[in-house]
Amino acid sequence: MTNDTQVQAILQATAAHVRTVMEQDSSGHDWWHIHRVWRNAIRLCEQEGADRFVVELAALLHDLDDWKLAPAGDGKPVRALAWMEAQGVASEVRDHVLEIITQLSFKGAGVANTIRTLEGRIVQDADRLDAIGAVGIARAFAYGGHKGRLMHDPDEAPQFHATFEQYRNNRGTTINHFHEKLLLLKDRMNTDAGRRLAQERHAFMEAFLAQFHQEWGDADH
Numbered sequence: 001m002t003n004d005t006q007v008q009a010i011l012q013a014t015a016a017h018v019r020t021v022m023e024q025d026s027s028g029h030d031w032w033h034i035h036r037v038w039r040n041a042i043r044l045c046e047q048e049g050a051d052r053f054v055v056e057l058a059a060l061l062h063d064l065d066d067w068k069l070a071p072a073g074d075g076k077p078v079r080a081l082a083w084m085e086a087q088g089v090a091s092e093v094r095d096h097v098l099e100i101i102t103q104l105s106f107k108g109a110g111v112a113n114t115i116r117t118l119e120g121r122i123v124q125d126a127d128r129l130d131a132i133g134a135v136g137i138a139r140a141f142a143y144g145g146h147k148g149r150l151m152h153d154p155d156e157a158p159q160f161h162a163t164f165e166q167y168r169n170n171r172g173t174t175i176n177h178f179h180e181k182l183l184l185l186k187d188r189m190n191t192d193a194g195r196r197l198a199q200e201r202h203a204f205m206e207a208f209l210a211q212f213h214q215e216w217g218d219a220d221h
């Protein structure tokens with residue numbers, strides 16, 4: 001059994017490691033995204049009474065092997081696994097964290113969420129809160145720029161992605177990403193506290209989109 005001093009040492013070392021790896025990212029998945037998710041996850045964890053070590057470790061490691069960013073793109077959490085092994089994390093904690101990381105990501109509007117445990121639901125809510133609101137808007141455009149996407153094309157309609165394959169291969173505009181994912185999140189939150197925070201951020205995105213289309217002049221398009 002890992003004692004509290006060991007737990008804190010592992011979490012501090014993990015934060016430092018993730019910070020080094022993700023510091024230079026310009027796709028909206030930099031260290032400060034991880035930091036915000038970590039902080040929000042702790043807040044939700046306190047309200048929900050979940051296993052805090054699992055929640056913190058999963059929050060810190062959740063994007064290290066992201067399919068959108070990892071070169072192989074297959075989403076297998078090999079870096080997270082290697083790190084936890086090197087830190088001597090107990091196998092039941094390690095397996096739980098790996099399961100959360102694998103199932104956390106949004107995989108398309110029509111794809112069911114398979115997150116299974118309270119700890120997973122908390123980290124997923126914390127990650128989703130960072131995808132919406134003012135920060136979410138900023139991250140979406142950072143990601144679009146990073147991937148060479150158009151901000152908006154009034155002639156291109158949003159798509160409904162029934163499978164992960166369709167979602168993953170999509171090259172759509174950032175404005176369409178709001179309709180394909182970001183605006184859907186508020187109704188897909190897992191925890192009450194997460195749902196409350198999501199409402200406010202959702203309203204801000206709606207206001208942003210209304211203003212964006214008004215300035216663009218395609219409100220009736």
Ligand code: ADP
Nearest residue numbers: 028066105106127131139140143144173174177
């Ligand atoms: P998830 O694992 O659910 O995708 P992440 O923490 O990896 O969550 O962050 C996803 C963020 O990346 C989105 O919220 C968005 O800001 C950005 N993103 C992903 N796909 C797109 C896209 N097609 N267009 C614009 N932004 C995107």
Ligand code: NI
Nearest residue numbers: 037062063127
């Ligand atoms: Ni994330």
